[in-house]
Amino acid sequence: SAVISQKPSRDICQRGTSLTIQCQVDSQVTMMFWYRQQPGQSLTLIATANQGSEATYESGFVIDKFPISRPNLTFSTLTVSNMSPEDSSIYLCSARGGGIGQPQHFGDGTRLSIL
């Protein structure tokens, strides 16, 4: 299965600033995803990162707040813009390979705290 690395692993940021999270996969993958996980809660899909085109956002998430890039088949970034304390969360990247029925694998996440 793919190995997924995220950077940074954690950060503490001031409100109003922006942070870009990087996700690197050790092999080419068909699809990459970004999730948010509040402490002690389940995962909520933010968007699907599409290679070579704009990301597909889930209801409640917008591009201006969470711009996503995916320049190639192994790398993606998520930016959390104009942060507020409500954005304090764990942000997780996942990836899946091609072929029908391939499962998603996750990175260890980025723990973000906003002061």
Next chain:
Amino acid sequence: QKEVEQDPGPLSVPEGAIVSLNCTYSNSAFQYFMWYRQYSRKGPELLMYTYSSGNKEDGRFTAQVDKSSKYISLFIRDSQPSDSATYLCAMSAIETSGSRLTFGEGTQLTVNP
């Protein structure tokens, strides 16, 4: 109503016990069913992956899917302290949906030595 409901826990069992973790769902389009294990401060780790109804066994773990009842289970035999983690069920519909995963809320399991 949530698409996926998971027994909330937390669950605390003695070492060696058989553990049963359960999820129900409402979307009959779900065909791929997964169990993830998440240790504290780590990302979800894929534990079991099944397609459609039936059982799948991997060592001490057995995943069971009953599509007629919209019910999935994960059984852990001879549970160990190292099994202490949060277990998340997840499921997705047929490929055309883009493999969007819908997760349960997670069950926190503690196995006491």
